Amino acid sequence: MxxxxxxxxxxxxxxxxxxxxxxxxxxxxxxxxxxxxxxxxxxxxxxxxxxxxxxxxxxxxxxxxxxxxxxxxxxxxxxxxxxxxxxxxxxxxxxxxxxxxxxxxxxxxxxxxxxxxxxxxxxxxxxxxxxxxxxxxxxxxxxxxxxxxxxxxxxxxxxxxxxxxxxxxxxxxxxxxxxxxxxxxxxxxxxxxxxxxxxxxxxxxxxxxxxxxxxxxxxxxxxxxxxxxxxxxxxxxxxxMQTGQVQTHVTVEERVRLCIEHLKLSVQYKGDRTGMFEMRKHYSGYLRGLPNVSKVRMELMGLTDIEAIVNRLLLFKDETLLLMEEKDVPAAV
Ligand SMILES: Cc1cc2nc3c(=O)[nH]c(=O)nc-3n(C[C@H](O)[C@H](O)[C@H](O)COP(=O)(O)O)c2cc1C
Structure with missing residues (x-):
């Protein structure tokens, strides 16, 4: 067009x-x-x-x-x-x-x-x-x-x-x-x-x-x-549309990686406080459907330090991968 x-x-x-x-x-x-x-x-x-x-x-x-x-x-x-x-x-x-x-x-x-x-x-x-x-x-x-x-x-x-x-x-x-x-x-x-x-x-x-x-x-x-x-x-x-198939299967690692990239962009353009605050509405989108999301979302809401948020997200990724391994759930959705 x-x-x-x-x-x-x-x-x-x-x-x-x-x-x-x-x-x-x-x-x-x-x-x-x-x-x-x-x-x-x-x-x-x-x-x-x-x-x-x-x-x-x-x-x-x-x-x-x-x-x-x-x-x-x-x-x-x-x-x-x-x-x-x-x-x-x-x-x-x-x-x-x-x-x-x-x-x-x-x-x-x-x-x-x-x-x-x-x-x-x-x-x-x-x-x-x-x-x-x-x-x-x-x-x-x-x-x-x-x-x-x-x-x-x-x-x-x-x-x-x-x-x-x-x-x-x-x-x-x-x-x-x-x-x-x-x-x-x-x-x-x-x-x-x-x-x-x-x-x-x-x-x-x-x-x-x-x-x-x-x-x-x-x-x-x-x-x-x-x-x-x-x-x-x-x-x-x-x-x-090009191949009749989706090639990008979004893994837990990719979800957490992009969520952190988004958080960093948010802080870069809006400053620490507003950037962190305004990022909160996006966590459920990135973590949707994964185990224990509401609990980790609540925890993320309570954090006011960027490094702590990043670390919590990385820990969540490890916890989720472990859970998936134990339950034999595919890591990509
Ligand atoms: C949170 C939210 C905010 C929206 N704000 C606007 C807006 O500022 N301008 C606009 O034209 N439409 C706005 N919309 C409508 C969307 O652009 C879109 O027309 C609507 O969500 C339907 O598309 P979807 O089913 O793909 O979400 C908003 C929708 C949502 C969910």
Whole structure:
């Protein structure tokens, strides 16, 4: 798919996720093959108010390219101002969030709230495009609820306004994260527009990635929670699509190694205290399914020294390998 000068076939993209898709996690996913990375949503009002905390969310590393900054808001003027500020950071893409289902966001007419006012969504897309020289993409849902699915019209509208790609989380706002996503809309959207379409929602395994490309004819898939559970999914999905098999089997050693690498990146970019604190939400992802995870997670939460955390993780690896040997459990999952 082509977005501006970005040209990637069968792109596998990391989803924007608040408090998750930060710089350290994005780097982890990039090194494991994610083709495009997006920031978590960045509040346009916070940006135009010049909030340092909000501005920090746009910081990225050159290693991340191609990289997108996602902004959200329900007011044209602040979205335009935010797009200008995002542009100054020199990302490769500016993305508009038109899919967030959270009550506080939609109450302000932002996120999926835009699906209730398509003329406003169009004005916002146009204003953002005017405010930046970067390609603009949009991420949305099928519709507000099952009775108001207008995704084909939305796709035509954003294309007409000048957006260069559209990501569709194949659920309605009313569904939140519940229920099955309905991918059957994707071929209809593909028929109606020329811009690349990325599919999102419940893509958890390399096989899911392959199936989504094959069944929908989409140009990219976007992986959210599946990457928290398994950041190797990007690499594994590429292997699966090329050879029909996954070659990267994630061992206990690899899980602990990557967890420590992530912790070090977190501390490098956020400082000791914040880096350690913000890493806490990732331990369950890395150690998922292994014996005694809740106990070791609790212990890790209580530690405030990086070396002690690293040592506890290494000890956990040894303990787990020993347990697996005793019980004759395969070390790779
Ligand atoms: C913790 C969390 C935070 C999220 N934050 C954002 C966000 O900032 N911007 C956005 O567009 N979507 C956000 N989402 C939605 C995801 O990008 C994605 O659309 C959704 O999780 C469905 O994809 P998945 O099934 O692969 O997780 C978030 C989802 C989660 C789980």
């Amino acid at each position: 082509k977005i501006g000068t970005i040209d990637i076939a069968n792109a596998i993209v990391l989803a924007p996720m608040e408090d998750v898709s930060d710089l350290p996690f994005r780097l982890v996913c990039k090194r494991l093959g994610a083709d495009i990375l997006y920031t978590e949503f960045v509040n346009s009002e916070g940006l135009v108010r010049n909030s340092e905390k909000t501005k920090r969310k746009m910081i990225f590393s050159e290693e991340e390219r191609p990289f997108g900054i996602q902004i959200y808001g329900g007011e044209e003027s602040s979205m335009e101002g935010a797009a200008r500020m995002a542009d100054e950071m020199n990302p490769d893409i500016v993305d508009i969030n038109a899919g967030c289902w959270v009550k506080n966001v939609v109450l302000h007419g932002a996120g999926a709230g835009l699906l209730k006012d398509l003329p406003k969504m169009e004005r916002i897309v146009s204003s953002v495009i005017k405010a930046t020289n970067k390609p603009v993409t949009v991420k949305t849902r099928l519709g507000w609820d099952e009775n108001s699915i207008r995704i084909v019209d939305v796709a035509k509208m954003v294309e007409g306004a000048g957006a260069q790609a559209l990501t569709v989380h194949c659920r309605t706002r009313e569904q939140g994260h519940k229920g099955d996503p309905d991918y059957s809309w994707i071929p209809k959207i593909k028929e109606a527009v020329k811009i690349p379409i990325m599919v999102n929602g419940n893509i958890f395994t390399p096989e899911d990635v392959h199936r989504t490309f094959a069944e929908t004819g989409c140009d990219g898939v976007m992986v959210g929670r599946g990457a928290i559970e398994n950041p190797w999914i990007f690499k594994q999905a590429k292997e699966f």
